[in-house]
Amino acid sequence: MRLEPLKNKILSADPRLKALLALWLGIMTWQTGLPGVICYLAAVLFLAQLLSGSGENAPFRYRILIIPVLFWMLLKGGLEFASHQPLWPQIAMETSLLGTRLLVLLLLGFVLTWATSRTQLGAAVSWFLRPVLGSRSWQGGLALSLMIHFIPLTLRTLNQVRQSVRLRCPDLFFGARIFLWVRTVLRVLSLKTWDQTLAIAARNLDGPEAWRDASEFRKKEWAAGLVLAGIVFGLALL
Amino acid sequence: MIKVRDLTFGYSGGEVLKRISFEVERGQCVGLLGANGSGKSTLLSLLGGLFSPVSGSIRLQNLQSPGQEYRIRRQAGLLLQEAELQILGATAREDLDLSLRTRGCRDKEPAWELAGRFGLQGVLDQPVQHLSGGQKRKLCLAAVLLKNPDVLLFDEPFSGLDYPSSQELRHILQENREQGIAQVIAVHDLEPLVGIVDTCLILQRGRLAFAGKIADIGESLSEFGIRPMGRGFET
Numbered sequence: 027m028r029l030e031p032l033k034n035k036i037l038s039a040d041p042r043l044k045a046l047l048a049l050w051l052g053i054m055t056w057q058t059g060l061p062g063v064i065c066y067l068a069a070v071l072f073l074a075q076l077l078s079g080s081g082e083n084a085p086f087r088y089r090i091l092i093i094p095v096l097f098w099m100l101l102k103g104g105l106e107f108a109s110h111q112p113l114w115p116q117i118a119m120e121t122s123l124l125g126t127r128l129l130v131l132l133l134l135g136f137v138l139t140w141a142t143s144r145t146q147l148g149a150a151v152s153w154f155l156r157p158v159l160g161s162r163s164w165q166g167g168l169a170l171s172l173m174i175h176f177i178p179l180t181l182r183t184l185n186q187v188r189q190s191v192r193l194r195c196p197d198l199f200f201g202a203r204i205f206l207w208v209r210t211v212l213r214v215l216s217l218k219t220w221d222q223t224l225a226i227a228a229r230n231l232d233g234p235e236a237w238r239d240a241s242e243f244r245k246k247e248w249a250a251g252l253v254l255a256g257i258v259f260g261l262a263l264l
Numbered sequence: 265m266i267k268v269r270d271l272t273f274g275y276s277g278g279e280v281l282k283r284i285s286f287e288v289e290r291g292q293c294v295g296l297l298g299a300n301g302s303g304k305s306t307l308l309s310l311l312g313g314l315f316s317p318v319s320g321s322i323r324l325q326n327l328q329s330p331g332q333e334y335r336i337r338r339q340a341g342l343l344l345q346e347a348e349l350q351i352l353g354a355t356a357r358e359d360l361d362l363s364l365r366t367r368g369c370r371d372k373e374p375a376w377e378l379a380g381r382f383g384l385q386g387v388l389d390q391p392v393q394h395l396s397g398g399q400k401r402k403l404c405l406a407a408v409l410l411k412n413p414d415v416l417l418f419d420e421p422f423s424g425l426d427y428p429s430s431q432e433l434r435h436i437l438q439e440n441r442e443q444g445i446a447q448v449i450a451v452h453d454l455e456p457l458v459g460i461v462d463t464c465l466i467l468q469r470g471r472l473a474f475a476g477k478i479a480d481i482g483e484s485l486s487e488f489g490i491r492p493m494g495r496g497f498e499t
Contacts, residue, residue, distance in 0.1 A: 143353065143355075143358055144352065145358060145362050178393075179348075221346060221349050222349050224344060225349040228343075228350065229362075229363070229407065230366045231366065235366045235367070235368055
């Protein structure tokens with residue numbers, strides 16, 4: 027089955043609609059039970075597969091999600107075990123529900139950033155914030171865009187510094203290596219943040235003009251979004 | 265076009281630039297030279313309206329710093345050394361579109377024309393991290409040129425570029441010059457600028473040590489921490 031047209035439709039859809047749908051799905055994920063969450067997980071996994079198949083996202087390493095999810099599952103399990111009469115089936119049920127919910131939310135975040143570029147998301151956020159922040163709403167859009175822009179830069183810096191510490195200080199004990207690593211990462215990232223601030227100002231992105239949402243309001247697209255929101259709600263009743 | 269008078273600037277650690285004065289005319293191309301840490305990037309940032317002078321003044325056409333830095337930033341085009349930080353779009357097309365939006369311009373044709381001029385048509389829809397260093401720099405330059413700036417400021421534009429990309433960049437600088445854009449190009453090596461720049465300014469520890477024609481510098485380049493032209497490295 028050729029999925030390219032569907033992918034293109036998702037990529038070109040109104041960023042405001044995509045952000046709203048992601049928000050709705052996120053809220054419903056936290057409200058619904060395990061069957062509904064499993065359906066959501068299947069849907070976001072499908073979208074992740076569809077959207078991470080090319081370009082900068084490929085190949086996506088799903089294993090990076092496992093550690094945070096396992097950490098929170100273990101924490102939840104441990105707290106449940108310590109605070110109640112240990113009921114194993116109930117603890118297993120609750121921790122797996124939490125794990126699945128976290129997995130859905132993390133994947134949803136990735137899917138949203140793959141489906142919508144950082145500048146489009148920034149413009150969409152600026153649009154949402156306009157009733158609250160008025161003429162300063164563009165600052166929210168710029169902040170979000172920069173945050174997304176900084177994720178790959180930070181990951182690259184973390185990796186480069188880790189390699190440098192490993193190569194230059196192989197005999198240092200673990201604690202000292204971690205200290206060196208954290209200190210160097212903070213120094214490099216603060217310099218990058220300063221340079222980034224200058225770059226934003228030099229590109230004149232520190233003003234409202236760049237963050238005005240240029241998307242047209244397409245009725246058909248929003249109608250389809252409404253149907254999808256209804257399906258998400260329906261699945262929550264399972 | 266640019267008039268700098270007794271410009272002094274410093275960070276909390278001390279003065280970086282001391283009593284600098286010079287002028288750049290329309291269509292003039294000026295090379296800003298100096299060893300590492302001599303204050304070239306800081307001077308460019310001041311000219312581009314990113315910082316405000318501690319004392320002295322900068323005049324860019326009818327705008328003056330201190331006081332009108334925000335408007336200067338919108339009139340001058342500044343290209344920083346690290347192109348990656350200046351690109352915020354996910355693709356080249358989106359990045360150029362972002363520049364058009366900052367001007368409130370709905371007609372996108374000038375952007376695609378510039379992309380064509382810089383040989384970027386084929387990569388417009390590629391993720392920006394797939395572009396080469398030269399393509400990223402050209403994209404930044406195209407984005408800046410969409411502002412129709414009267415003044416272009418370049419910080420180490422040749423660093424990290426291979427020979428063909430450097431040649432292309434030299435060609436673009438020549439074209440800008442013919443279009444009457446005043447250009448200030450900060451470099452630590454004079455060679456790529458030969459035949460392009462009219463005047464050279466040499467900074468040494470924050471002071472303007474030389475201002476004049478390349479031919480007048482003679483053998484004294486190495487005294488300012490700059491490699492003499494046509495000379496390799498000593499073995």
